[in-house]
Amino acid sequence: MIAEITSEEKIAFDKEGYLFVQNFFTDIECDNVLDVFQNKIKHSEKEFYRIKSNSLEKNKYTKSGFVVNPLMNLHLENDKEISDTFLKLFDSEKVKNLISKIDSRAFDLYKTMYFESNRGTEQHFDSIIFGKNQRLVGIWVALEDISSKNGGIFIYPRTHNLFQSEYFSQEIETLFQKYCDLSSKKQKNYATQNKSEMLSIYKEGNEALELILQKINSNRLGPNFKKGDVILFDGNILHGSYRPESFEFSRNSTSAHYLSKLKET
Ligand SMILES: O=C(O)CCC(=O)C(=O)O
Ligand SMILES: [Fe+2]
Known part of the structure; x- marks a missing residue:
């Protein structure tokens, strides 16, 4: 079928x-x-x-x-x-x-x-x-x-809507921008960055994301x-x-x- x-x-x-x-x-x-x-x-x-x-x-x-x-x-x-x-x-x-x-x-x-x-x-x-x-x-x-x-x-x-800021509040938009900035920092520095710095970027990014998920109830x-x-x-x-x-x-x-x-x- x-x-x-x-x-x-x-x-x-x-x-x-x-x-x-x-x-x-x-x-x-x-x-x-x-x-x-x-x-x-x-x-x-x-x-x-x-x-x-x-x-x-x-x-x-x-x-x-x-x-x-x-x-x-x-x-x-x-x-x-x-x-x-x-x-x-x-x-x-x-x-x-x-x-x-x-x-x-x-x-x-x-x-x-x-x-x-x-x-x-x-x-x-x-x-x-x-x-x-x-x-x-x-x-x-x-x-x-x-x-x-x-x-x-x-x-x-519903997380796909995060890319269309009009769906969410200013607070969520700011948090998502922070997550995106940290992600690109992580990508750019992947080869060169020392491990502890990478870990803290990773942690900060994930904290922002966790907060977003809670707020949009996903x-x-x-x-x-x-x-x-x-x-x-x-x-x-x-x-x-x-x-x-x-x-x-x-x-x-x-x-x-x-x-x-x-x-x-
Ligand atoms: O199956 C997986 O582990 C990941 C799959 C994935 O990320 C994708 O298909 O875009
Ligand atoms: Fe994927």
């Missing part, structure tokens, strides 16, 4: 910043991706691009044998079997149709990610690095059943996913992923970011 998006869901997406769509991908569509990961990537000696380092690395494994350094942009791999499998899932009419229900502009596939396991992803806003005239939309796909136990995505509803939401369920999310929403309770579990999942084409000027 393929879930339909109604205009009510567009209203919900605009308001809450995300849509949880059950049974979006079929088991076969999920298995195609799982198989290519198992057969061509998991045991490969090759280096693949990684999200965290933004560079080529070999696979690293947990004690239970799961790849723990998540992969990036497998849709751009030279091996066509790999790239075609990811393009088939993500550069598909099915996903484009889903996105078109919430935004009628054209979107291009920009980045893909694959997680067999990881130690949890720190909460972040994906769109903070893009200009205001581009919109980022993400889709996160459970390729097996995933909950906070094995480490799925979580989001903070609580962490992490659905239980069945294989094939997806979350479509606004690139402006605060999100991350749970650290698994145990590394005995995998959490095969994949996600993609799409960017709206620049407006013609």
Whole structure:
């Protein structure tokens, strides 16, 4: 069964910043991706691009044998079997149709990610690095059943509105500006800054963010996913992923970011 998006869901997406769509991908569509990961990537000696380092690395494994350094942009791999499998899932009419229900502009596939396991992803806003005239939309796909136990995505509803200051009070706008300034300071100084200075920037930023979340009454939401369920999310929403309770579990999942084409000027 393929879930339909109604205009009510567009209203919900605009308001809450995300849509949880059950049974979006079929088991076969999920298995195609799982198989290519198992057969061509998991045991490969090759280096693949990684999200965290933004560079080529070999696979690293947990004690239970799961790849723990998540992969990036497998849709751009030279091996066509790999790239075609990811393009088939993500550069598909099915996903484009889903996105078109919430935004009628054209979107291009920009980045893909694959997680067999990881130690949890720190909460972040994906769109903070893009200009205001581009919109980022993400889709996160459970390729097996995933909950906070094995480490799925979580989001903070309505936090995408923080980028539109008119939604909130002056106090929240000021706090959010502080958080953004600290984030860019953290990015710029990542390589050079000493550790204690980095920690205090990080702490101060997170304190500002915690206060904002309290004031706008946004609580962490992490659905239980069945294989094939997806979350479509606004690139402006605060999100991350749970650290698994145990590394005995995998959490095969994949996600993609799409960017709206620049407006013609
Ligand atoms: O699954 C994760 O750990 C993080 C996913 C994420 O940040 C994304 O898809 O943008
Ligand atoms: Fe993200």
